[in-house]
Amino acid sequence: MDGVHDPWLQLLVADGDALESAVLAVTQRIYGFFVNKVGDRADELTQATFHRVLQVRSGYRGGNPRSYVFGIAKLVMYEHLRKLQRDQTVPIEEVSAAAIDPRPSSVVVARAEGRVVLEALRRLPLKSQIVLELYYWEGMNDREIAEVLSSNANTVRGRRTHARKQMGTLLADLEAQPAPASTSMDFERWARAVREHVYGQAKAR
Numbered sequence: 001m002d003g004v005h006d007p008w009l010q011l012l013v014a015d016g017d018a019l020e021s022a023v024l025a026v027t028q029r030i031y032g033f034f035v036n037k038v039g040d041r042a043d044e045l046t047q048a049t050f051h052r053v054l055q056v057r058s059g060y061r062g063g064n065p066r067s068y069v070f071g072i073a074k075l076v077m078y079e080h081l082r083k084l085q086r087d088q089t090v091p092i093e094e095v096s097a098a099a100i101d102p103r104p105s106s107v108v109v110a111r112a113e114g115r116v117v118l119e120a121l122r123r124l125p126l127k128s129q130i131v132l133e134l135y136y137w138e139g140m141n142d143r144e145i146a147e148v149l150s151s152n153a154n155t156v157r158g159r160r161t162h163a164r165k166q167m168g169t170l171l172a173d174l175e176a177q178p179a180p181a182s183t184s185m186d187f188e189r190w191a192r193a194v195r196e197h198v199y200g201q202a203k204a205r
Contacts, residue, residue: 008065067147128163
């Protein structure tokens, strides 16, 4: 996508109508980043992210604009969750969204398999949840995700492999509660399928 039509880049360099159009184009995606982690605070943190982008975008010096914006969203989320974190000695990225807020995912999914996947994602450490959601929902590659996390592609690749193994264990545990037909072997398919529910909820709100 060329820069003139890339809403992520326009969010960082444009003003006026072009900036407004960029915000509208990516709001659904930023909301989707938050909703399976912070539930009913997703809208508030989405707006906080856009406010922060406008504050710091003068510091943008190139690189992947989508990763830059999601990196800001990650920082906004971490700041919010640190205020709710019980044990402040544990790095926030090592804590799970479910540990901070044990309520089930607020994303509305009709099929049971999708609900199980969303709940399993919430039980991962945040750094692992972010990697998988950006990979499956945003279609980011390891290098792009590394920019979001201020890491490197090899670390992200290893984290993604480990997170998938963790998901297998979590899915098996959740399915034992009892459950829908096994999702363990279909994680990739279901992870991509629930993307439409996550972004669809943002569009419908």
